[in-house]
Amino acid sequence: MDGSLLMLALIVGGCNWAFRFLPTKLDLSGQAPEGVLARFLAATGPAAIAxxxxxxxxxxxSGDWAKMAPLGAGVxxxxxxxxWRRSVVQATLAGAAVYGAVFALV
Known part of the structure; x- marks a missing residue:
């Protein structure tokens, strides 16, 4: 394994840990609910998901539409x-089911 790849993995892993662990340990009781730190922490989750x-x-x-059809249908x-339902669980299950069905058909 290349040393630079290991170093990159350690840096990214450490930053990921810090973003997840430190907000639970910081005392944010004195902070304004609409402060800069609160907005930053609220935006971290959606940014990570994206x-x-x-x-x-x-x-x-890729350029092949037949190979991208399951992905597009699932999304x-x-x-x-x-x-429609505002349920992450139902949306995830529906996406997986549609992706699998279209993949089987194509």
Whole structure:
């Protein structure tokens, strides 16, 4: 294994740990609810989810529409079910089911 890859993994892992652990240990009782730190911490979760989504989807994106059909159908199912039911669990299950069904058909 390359030393720079190991160093990068340790740095990213340490930052990930800090973003998850430190907000639970910081005393934020004196902070204003609409302060800069509160807004930063509130934005960290959605930003992490968006980053993981892009990192997961990017290798699947290609010029072949037949190979991208399951991905597109699954993403549309997740968005549609979440907009309809406001349930992350149901949206995730629907997206997985639609992705699997379209993958089996294509």
């Amino acid at each position: 980053t993981l989504f892009v990192a997961s989807v990017l290798p699947m994106v 549309l199912a997740v968005v549609a079910v979440f907009a």
